[in-house]
Amino acid sequence: MRKTFLFVTMMASGAASAFEALPMVPPIPADNPMSAAKIELGKQLYFDPRLSIDGTVSCNSCHNVMATGTDSRPTSVGIDGQRGGRNAPTVWNSAFLSAQFWDGRAATLEDQAKGPPLNPIEMGMPSEKAVVDRLTAIPGYKDQFNNIFGEVSYDAMAKAIAAYERTLITPNSTFDLYIKGNKAAMNDNAVAGMKLFEEIGCSGCHSGVNFSGPELPIGQGFYQMFPSNESKYTAKYDLKADKGRYEATKDESDMHMWRVPTLRNVALTAPYFHNGSVNTLPEAVRVMGKTQLDRTLNDKQVEKIVAFLESLTGEFPVQTMPRLPDTSTTSLVGAVK
Template sequence: MKHIDLFAIGLLTAAQSAFAADWQALPSTAPAPRDNPTTAAKVALGSKLFLDPRLSATGTVSCNSCHNVMAGGDDNRPVAMGILGKTGGRSAPTVWNSAFNATQFWDGRAATLEDQAKGPVVADVEMGMHSLDEVVARLAQIPGYQAEFKQVFGGAQPITADNMAKAIAAYERTLITPNSPYDRYVKGDKKALTAQQQRGMQKFAEVGCVACHSGPAFNGQNGASAGAFMKFPAMADSDYVAKYKLTADPGHYNVSKREDDRNTWKVPTLRNVALTAPYFHNGAVPSLDEAVRVMAKTQLGADLNEADSKDIVAFLDALTGEFPTQKMPRLPATAGKSFAF
């Protein structure tokens, strides 16, 4: 994976400060991979699978348990909690606008939403199924899924782990929150942002946040940082590093095993960031204003004053978009027979 070091960040920051940032509105649709076109039927199936707790060993945890689409697409917990109260070391990232991520998971260990969807179902501390085969076997016991997979994917054995992942990914590609105050501002409605939010927007660029949080989803998906893993903390000489244990998790190093990648991370979207406290890969920082101070200090060496951090938080509030109305899915029945939960 491409990796931008601290020096490069410094250069980019200077450049971004000197020129106007490249502000972009969020697209209202996300492109789908060629082998998984988005269709209404597939999205409908995906929404059921996403919300179905029968995909977990105990029948109590669905994708939605940690990535709550009724909320900010996460669980508002420091670290995600799977079956039987088990926890790992990372905070659930939002599923909203995840279609615009160049890689998935905090450490980028999945390249696509399709790959990502096959992870948590078989993760011991998440949904806890023993294997994808076990997931497939369970889905196959549900007559409604038999019919619906057949309709969407065809073929003799339509229920497969890949097709399950495709349906979930297709649903996730519809989870987009356009028309935030920021988007309306960028499109020309100059009253969409308050004066404070406009100051915050300017400071967000000046301080250098845009060096990584660029592009329509503020997740570095254009320019030099596209798809890159960024060092966090970039400057380890801050009290925040010990306070919030920011170096405890090696991040993308776990995937690449390259020393250069130690403590590097996917740049997370800032869309709807006001809804997804607590913050960072380990969920250690409880509030958005503290998160802004930590980032300024550890990434850019900046000590924000009270007014600046409040302005930036006000701007980040303006990244909360419009959540599409969703119909609550009906999950196909177990048909008079229970699973062995």
């Protein structure tokens, strides 16, 4: 009796609070309004490997919008074959996150976009000025920047990229259709998984339109400790080698704290966790059950939750390829060895 009562109560409140369909428009900062020209420029920059010192790495190299918005790798590869330390989060629906990077160290998509070009193991540009000089040397960029922003600047570059990223939204998952009233959209296993997801407490953190926590002001991240409970998985997947948000803040209270990641399209973004150490979604669900909720999920439970998570795969909008503006008669990366 008690179990049934609790179940009904949670589902009733859950439908109203924890579960929401994905909006088509994300938060837009007042100082970076959207425009077609800005989005188009941002798309070109996003796909342009000339943002890296040797012309080999673009934003899209690690956050592949033709695929899952990630690179499907444990951790990414930057210039000169260098490996990064953390798994590339998906760019899809990142506009709905209130803080960026695994440790939330960037408040906005604009701030995030300024990181990789100057990161020596990612794109390796020596300075903001070097990036601006290169963009200015490409007539097609110079003209677009001048028309849209009145100048070529590192800030403007980040604004254009962020504007493009705010268009990367995947609506109409079977979950979204279900939530909007089409109860036939999700199969029985997925519906059972959704109920279980709420019942055992996954939705305590993975709530909101992006399943990444409650709606918070941009810049205010929603963090949780991972792993919360000790288990065999800590050693097996080396979950504590990286100190998480502590690395950014050096505040002891941030030790092993991580921004709660989105679960939208999570079935497509393997491998999982900040270090990409878990290669399959069923295992990731098992690990989360144990480390966060101290539950040992059985195979049937895992199967249901995975079916629910698969229902969060949305529709990826058709896009045209950008054309990257050229530098006639010379190469900007041709002299880079």
